[in-house]
Amino acid sequence: MRRSLLPILLPLVILSPLAIDIYLPSMPAMAAEFSVSASEIQSTLVLFLFAMGTGQLLIGPLADRYGRRPVAIGGIMFYMASSLLAAIAVEFHWLQIARVMQGLAACSTSIVVFSAVRDCFSPKEGARYYSYLNGMICIIPALAPTLGGMLALQFGWRSNFIFMALYGLVILALVSLRLPETRPQNTVSDGPLYRWARYKPVITEPHFLFYAIACMAGMAAILSYVSYAPVWLIGHLGVSELTFSGLFALNAVVNIIACFAAPLVIKKLGNRPTVIAALALMLVSAVTQVIVQLVGPQSGLMAAYSYMLPMMLLCIGFALLLGPATSMALSAFGERAGTATAMLGFIQMSGASLLTALVQQTGLSAPYAVALLMGVGALALLAMMAMPKFDHWHQEQHAY
DSSP, rough: HHHHHHHHHHHTTTTTHHHHHHHHHHHHHHHHHTTHHHHHHHHHHHHHHHHHEEEEEEHHHHHHHHHHHHHHHHHHHHHHHHHHHHHHOOSHHHHHHHHHHHHHHHHHHHHHHHHHHHHSHHHHHHHHHHHHHHHHHHHHHHHHHHHHHHHHHHHOOOOEEEHHHHHHHHHHHHHHHHHOOOOTHHHHHHOOOHHHHHHHHHHHOHHHHHHHHHHHHHHHHHHHHHHHIIIIIIIIIIIOOHHHHHHHHHHOOOHHHHHHHHHHHHHHHHHHHEEEEEEEHHHHHHHHHHHHHSSSSOOOHHHHHHHHHHHHHHHHHHHHHHHHHHHHHHOOOOOGGGHHHHHHHHIIEEEEHHHHHHHHHTTTHHHHHHHHHHHHHHHHHHHHHHHHHHHHHSSOOOOO
């Protein structure tokens, strides 16, 4: 089962990033059609990720009680329905509702994917498999905006959501035929589904909290980068949708290479040193972004490159961070992997979406907003790791 699992999880994990990236080039056109502001159209990304995060608390216990397979199938069906609702929305609030529904659906499949890895592999093996999955996730920003831009040019932005529904249909067939049930026999699944006692062993574990916050800091930086990029590059700098897709794809290629190189880095350095290196890269990215905005070009394609090049460092840092941080956060919870994965996703995604929404209210321009989020988060975590009194929060404590 272990060998046959990854080829099923890889296409399944695509559902979430596909829903984020495929319609990015169409955001200015969508804002114009619905007669809403740039920040309102950005809210469709924030709402998706917030729903994906909060839904974890509802769906994680279901995955422990009823198993991974039925939760995956139900989530894919809900994903298809919400994609079709977004495709036919004629008023903006219905698009927002559809995005909330889509976020809940995507969190179901995300829980199944990451719980299945924790079910079947040791924490040391899991870090490598999480990196492979993140590598697949990172392929989508390279391909989806270009695909979405081409679909939108030919058929309008609604075709992006129709494509998501059709992809969901393909994945539904694959999961129904091939995905085995991976829930361990010793999974804690008795008692009420939603009670403090189910979450308390997870949320009160400092090691879990530290690495969950690390995941949240990385995700907040990535979400702010993704949500601001169309507004800054297309709306402010005036690059075309195809040029935007090309710039995004170039950055994503770097991210893909970093994600597939991450298992080698983890194997050589270990989990904790890799997290330190990742946070350091994020901090360097923030400083570099501020410098190039102060002294670099202010308009045209060179300004677009000046914005995107520091983002490559961010993407490399995020690629190195997510695998070991996820593995270390979940390492102590083999008997309740679904609930622990759900709590991790809740902190990571809901926290990231709230931080991004708060920064969007400041009026900061895109480069400074992204630099603020990734710089402050990385600096705070690195400072904690340098203080001996916090060693029990971040030192590797569980057998690998």
